[in-house]
Amino acid sequence: MPEGISAEDLISNVMETLSDGVSKHKSVSFFEEQKSSSVSSQLNRLFGRQKPVHHILGGGKSADVLLWRNKKISAGVLAGATAVWVLFEWLNYHFLSLICFALIFVMVAQFVWSNASGVLNKSRSEVPRFVLPEELFVNVAKTTSIQVNQALGFLQDTACGGDIKQFLMVILSLFAVAVISSWCNFMTILFIGFVGAHTLPVVYEKYEDEIDGFVQNALEQLQGRYRKMDTGFLSRISRASFKGKKHE
Numbered sequence: 001m002p003e004g005i006s007a008e009d010l011i012s013n014v015m016e017t018l019s020d021g022v023s024k025h026k027s028v029s030f031f032e033e034q035k036s037s038s039v040s041s042q043l044n045r046l047f048g049r050q051k052p053v054h055h056i057l058g059g060g061k062s063a064d065v066l067l068w069r070n071k072k073i074s075a076g077v078l079a080g081a082t083a084v085w086v087l088f089e090w091l092n093y094h095f096l097s098l099i100c101f102a103l104i105f106v107m108v109a110q111f112v113w114s115n116a117s118g119v120l121n122k123s124r125s126e127v128p129r130f131v132l133p134e135e136l137f138v139n140v141a142k143t144t145s146i147q148v149n150q151a152l153g154f155l156q157d158t159a160c161g162g163d164i165k166q167f168l169m170v171i172l173s174l175f176a177v178a179v180i181s182s183w184c185n186f187m188t189i190l191f192i193g194f195v196g197a198h199t200l201p202v203v204y205e206k207y208e209d210e211i212d213g214f215v216q217n218a219l220e221q222l223q224g225r226y227r228k229m230d231t232g233f234l235s236r237i238s239r240a241s242f243k244g245k246k247h248e
Helices: 007-043 061-066 070-089 095-122 136-159 163-183 187-205 208-247
Strands: none
Touching: 061 070, 061 187, 070 095, 070 187, 070 208, 095 208, 163 187
């Protein structure tokens, strides 16, 4: 043993070296586990999602409304849609009748304003005129045409793409929509879709980990049952073909 170093110092140095090695191993294992958990969480996102929900919804004011970033505006939009649905469905108002009543109310208000101002002020004040901008109609037409063309292109690609699973899923989805539309009219379907668009994204953003885990487990169970059914069906086909060849 070299001079100046006692046995106690040597033992303490050995213990410090061992403790440093154990702490480094624990830190590395912790970071590796954290990295693997983050990778698994990314892989288990719903439909393979890699971007935030806000970015998927467009990232603009419409996404803010759907995700209730401003609760007053989102609640006002949802309340307005509910009022329109109640007017058309429960009170049996028709769209043309509602437009005519609204125009009557506006014309009466302008008539009273213009004549009352002339009596009180001896000079008629200019009534504000409502003018809808042309860009509004152009933007609505462009957006509608883009969405319709994208939907038609998706249906055509699905029909001609050769993916049997996707083709069957689209056919079943359209059949489900046709069955649901036979139960209620188009306005109710639009209202249900509107309410779903204003509730499901914000619920998913708040509980995305729980929903992703539940959907992943459900998909794994469905895949397991599909594999069992597929293997049983294929085994029966192979047995039947083998018996047919044997009889020949």
